[in-house]
Amino acid sequence: LIDPDRFRESFERYSSIGATDREGLHRLALSEADGRVRDEFVADLEELGLSVRVDELGNVFGRRPGTEDLAPVLIGSHLDSQPKGGRYDGQLGVLSALETLRTFEDEGVETERPIEIVNWTNEEGSRFKPALTGSGAYVGAHDVETVLAETDENGTTVEEALEEIGYRGTEPVGPDEVPDSALELHVEQGPALEEADRRIGVVEGVLGMVWLEATVRGDADHAGPSPMHTRSDALVAAADVVTAVRRMAGRLDDDVVTTVGELTVEPNSVNVIPAEATFTVDVRSYDDEVVAGAVDRVEEELRAACGREGTEFELSELWRIPRTEFAPRVADAVEAAAAGSDSPAMRMTSGAGHDASYLAELTDAGMIFVPSVDGRTHNEREFTEWEDAVAGAEVFARTTRRLAGT
Amino acid sequence: LIDPDRFRESFERYSSIGATDREGLHRLALSEADGRVRDEFVADLEELGLSVRVDELGNVFGRRPGTEDLAPVLIGSHLDSQPKGGRYDGQLGVLSALETLRTFEDEGVETERPIEIVNWTNEEGSRFKPALTGSGAYVGAHDVETVLAETDENGTTVEEALEEIGYRGTEPVGPDEVPDSALELHVEQGPALEEADRRIGVVEGVLGMVWLEATVRGDADHAGPSPMHTRSDALVAAADVVTAVRRMAGRLDDDVVTTVGELTVEPNSVNVIPAEATFTVDVRSYDDEVVAGAVDRVEEELRAACGREGTEFELSELWRIPRTEFAPRVADAVEAAAAGSDSPAMRMTSGAGHDASYLAELTDAGMIFVPSVDGRTHNEREFTEWEDAVAGAEVFARTTRRLAGT
Ligand SMILES: NC(=O)NCCC(=O)O
Ligand SMILES: NC(=O)NCCC(=O)O
Numbered sequence: 058l059i060d061p062d063r064f065r066e067s068f069e070r071y072s073s074i075g076a077t078d079r080e081g082l083h084r085l086a087l088s089e090a091d092g093r094v095r096d097e098f099v100a101d102l103e104e105l106g107l108s109v110r111v112d113e114l115g116n117v118f119g120r121r122p123g124t125e126d127l128a129p130v131l132i133g134s135h136l137d138s139q140p141k142g143g144r145y146d147g148q149l150g151v152l153s154a155l156e157t158l159r160t161f162e163d164e165g166v167e168t169e170r171p172i173e174i175v176n177w178t179n180e181e182g183s184r185f186k187p188a189l190t191g192s193g194a195y196v197g198a199h200d201v202e203t204v205l206a207e208t209d210e211n212g213t214t215v216e217e218a219l220e221e222i223g224y225r226g227t228e229p230v231g232p233d234e235v236p237d238s239a240l241e242l243h244v245e246q247g248p249a250l251e252e253a254d255r256r257i258g259v260v261e262g263v264l265g266m267v268w269l270e271a272t273v274r275g276d277a278d279h280a281g282p283s284p285m286h287t288r289s290d291a292l293v294a295a296a297d298v299v300t301a302v303r304r305m306a307g308r309l310d311d312d313v314v315t316t317v318g319e320l321t322v323e324p325n326s327v328n329v330i331p332a333e334a335t336f337t338v339d340v341r342s343y344d345d346e347v348v349a350g351a352v353d354r355v356e357e358e359l360r361a362a363c364g365r366e367g368t369e370f371e372l373s374e375l376w377r378i379p380r381t382e383f384a385p386r387v388a389d390a391v392e393a394a395a396a397g398s399d400s401p402a403m404r405m406t407s408g409a410g411h412d413a414s415y416l417a418e419l420t421d422a423g424m425i426f427v428p429s430v431d432g433r434t435h436n437e438r439e440f441t442e443w444e445d446a447v448a449g450a451e452v453f454a455r456t457t458r459r460l461a462g463t
Numbered sequence: 464l465i466d467p468d469r470f471r472e473s474f475e476r477y478s479s480i481g482a483t484d485r486e487g488l489h490r491l492a493l494s495e496a497d498g499r500v501r502d503e504f505v506a507d508l509e510e511l512g513l514s515v516r517v518d519e520l521g522n523v524f525g526r527r528p529g530t531e532d533l534a535p536v537l538i539g540s541h542l543d544s545q546p547k548g549g550r551y552d553g554q555l556g557v558l559s560a561l562e563t564l565r566t567f568e569d570e571g572v573e574t575e576r577p578i579e580i581v582n583w584t585n586e587e588g589s590r591f592k593p594a595l596t597g598s599g600a601y602v603g604a605h606d607v608e609t610v611l612a613e614t615d616e617n618g619t620t621v622e623e624a625l626e627e628i629g630y631r632g633t634e635p636v637g638p639d640e641v642p643d644s645a646l647e648l649h650v651e652q653g654p655a656l657e658e659a660d661r662r663i664g665v666v667e668g669v670l671g672m673v674w675l676e677a678t679v680r681g682d683a684d685h686a687g688p689s690p691m692h693t694r695s696d697a698l699v700a701a702a703d704v705v706t707a708v709r710r711m712a713g714r715l716d717d718d719v720v721t722t723v724g725e726l727t728v729e730p731n732s733v734n735v736i737p738a739e740a741t742f743t744v745d746v747r748s749y750d751d752e753v754v755a756g757a758v759d760r761v762e763e764e765l766r767a768a769c770g771r772e773g774t775e776f777e778l779s780e781l782w783r784i785p786r787t788e789f790a791p792r793v794a795d796a797v798e799a800a801a802a803g804s805d806s807p808a809m810r811m812t813s814g815a816g817h818d819a820s821y822l823a824e825l826t827d828a829g830m831i832f833v834p835s836v837d838g839r840t841h842n843e844r845e846f847t848e849w850e851d852a853v854a855g856a857e858v859f860a861r862t863t864r865r866l867a868g869t
Pocket of ligand 1: 146180181182188189246408409410411685687734
């Protein structure tokens with residue numbers, strides 16, 4: 058059994074690094090705070106006697122040997138956060154994995170398979186686009202050089218940011234041995250477990266998702282002497298698309314979600330008609346064809362809005378990941394472990410992308426969800442009841458033990 | 464008669480300071496470039512033998528004595544620009560005033576009244592809100608301490624910016640003697656002169672205008688697992704208002720213009736439902752009651768959009784200036800001067816606010832407009848035919864002479 062007090066102490070300690078004054082977390086990928094929490098993680102791994110490796114993208118691995126010469130079980134999540142995000146997203150998964158290894162150490166549990174614990178670089182995709190770049194490059198879905206060259210809004214590259222915090226490792230990115238299986242615990246970030254009054258989600262799959270970036274170009278002019286009928290206002294065309302994106306979801310399919318999360322205006326001056334508006338569109342569904350249809354629909358809406366306003370547009374795809382189907386044997390192992398620990402479990406899909414989605418391209422992967430109060434996440438008020446976190450970590454430890462064999 | 468070559472040389476020299484690579488001007492108020500062009504202006508005034516004064520807000524005055532002990536005629540405009548704005552807006556008015564004094568010097572013209580030439584600080588209102596703060600404070604419509612404390616988006620105050628470029632003067636802000644009259648030349652920034660095929664606009668008044676700032680607050684959440692129907696998306700509510708603002712103008716009154724020029728989103732992350740959207744609304748009409756009605760309408764639209772989206776809002780007024788009616792005797796002087804110079808003139812109103820609007824609260828003020836090609840302004844492609852600029856400067860010199868008396 059895991060040690061809830063020790064688990065809590067680590068959670069508080071890690072949460073203090075990059076804490077916001079409203080009990081949230083602002084620890085953008087490869088920021089100074091991300092560097093400090095990584096140092097904490099590496100120290101904790103070393104205290105456990107694990108050998109620590111850092112790859113060229115800053116993914117941090119610790120290896121606990123098994124008793125047999127077998128492929129490892131990979132466990133972990135991410136320590137980066139959204140801007141003014143929550144303390145549970147990602148971090149809870151890394152700390153559940155750490156608590157699992159500590160429990161094994163305490164109880165003298167030896168597993169047949171080695172266990173690799175991991176903290177993936179840039180899961181969130183907020184400072185550097187797209188998301189899941191550490192795990193995505195690990196499985197070969199992203200090109201390492203492209204990821205290293207990606208810039209944040211200040212022009213800093215991933216490579217420079219890695220060097221700045223001392224996590225530009227030397228190990229090549231990717232497995233030297235394909236893991237036998239991969240397991241990740243995460244907060245649900247949605248309302249389903251809470252609504253169903255369940256503590257443990259057995260995740261069977263993840264929605265397919267696309268990120269688009271649209272740039273609308275109009276003509277800057279003066280807000281005063283320019284008659285309304287001669288204007289080509291980039292923001293007006295963009296705003297038409299924002300409202301269309303909000304409203305298209307319900308009409309397309311029950312499970313589709315569509316979001317404009319970023320929007321910037323040029324020159325952004327109170328008395329100037331906007332010359333340029335750039336915005337992102339995030340589209341998700343468990344049906345990849347529905348996602349493709351929504352992308353077409355966004356393009357139609359852009360064309361219509363730009364037709365009305367006399368503006369032009371460009372539309373590009375920043376990221377696409379098809380729907381994930383996790384391995385039944387991992388889901389079964391989670392379910393069996395939950396049954397053994399007496400925590401009510403339910404099967405479900407995830408609307409959020411996770412590092413485990415990419416790992417599923419490489420090996421048998423699976424996930425455990427614990428409830429998010431009000432489904433709230435990517436918000437400083439993100440919250441998970443501590444008993445739920447403990448129950449999740451316990452099921453996580455038990456599942457890891459099953460997968461690694463004793 | 465003015466010297467077109469000398470006028471052109473000054474125009475090119477001033478335009479090179481803060482020039483963009485597309486022949487525009489990026490010379491925000493109190494920026495380093497604004498500092499350099501002010502140095503140029505001061506040197507030109509000193510070369511003319513004028514005594515130069517800088518007040519606490521950085522307004523720069525040069526005084527040419529008259530032959531009688533009379534109140535002066537105030538001429539000039541502004542040297543700051545919009546972000547990536549044009550070379551004519553403001554600058555052409557300052558240089559027409561400079562060319563006028565040079566011509567008087569050359570031709571040995573002595574005027575009864577002294578002439579004060581002026582460059583007003585922060586006409587544009589882009590880096591520091593609101594607009595026309597130098598002239599507004601000069602006439603007592605703005606409080607000097609409030610203006611000095613205003614910050615740009617990086618938190619730099621007007622006072623700090625003034626000190627940085629060495630233009631925090633010591634003279635108190637405001638006239639030590641109320642001017643007899645004030646004259647400003649400006650590019651029209653709209654299409655009316657071009658459409659009517661006239662070279663000289665005799666400006667009779669300026670639209671009343673209001674700047675509003677709205678902040679919409681929703682709830683940040685994840686773009687994936689958050690169902691559409693539970694969302695409170697601040698950007699969606701704001702976008703609804705942007706499109707309503709675009710469309711309300713035509714329905715309210717023929718001359719109303721309504722513009723959203725600035726919009727920013729928090730946290731502005733691709734996979735996060737926007738928690739906050741802040742935007743400005745610029746409303747103008749020659750009828751101040753129509754402006755007030757449009758402001759009410761913006762509030763109604765905000766309330767409706769926030770009702771639909773479950774968001775909250777705050778609405779505040781950043782700036783309000785009622786419509787300006789310029790002095791008939793100045794307009795008559797411009798018209799007479801234009802007739803004398805054989806440039807076809809027409810009477811008109813201005814949709815853009817000008818320093819002369821505030822001066823009209825203090826004394827008899829008036830303006831001369833020259834055409835803007837395609838009415839385009841606040842844009843690097845702002846353009847005025849050079850013959851039109853020369854014709855305008857000539858009428859400006861003649862009008863100044865009339866007002867100052869010889
Ligand atoms: N869990 C999470 O926030 N992942 C980021 C990728 C996504 O947008 O789904
Ligand atoms: N002329 C000009 O651009 N003035 C700035 C104030 C306004 O927005 O009208």
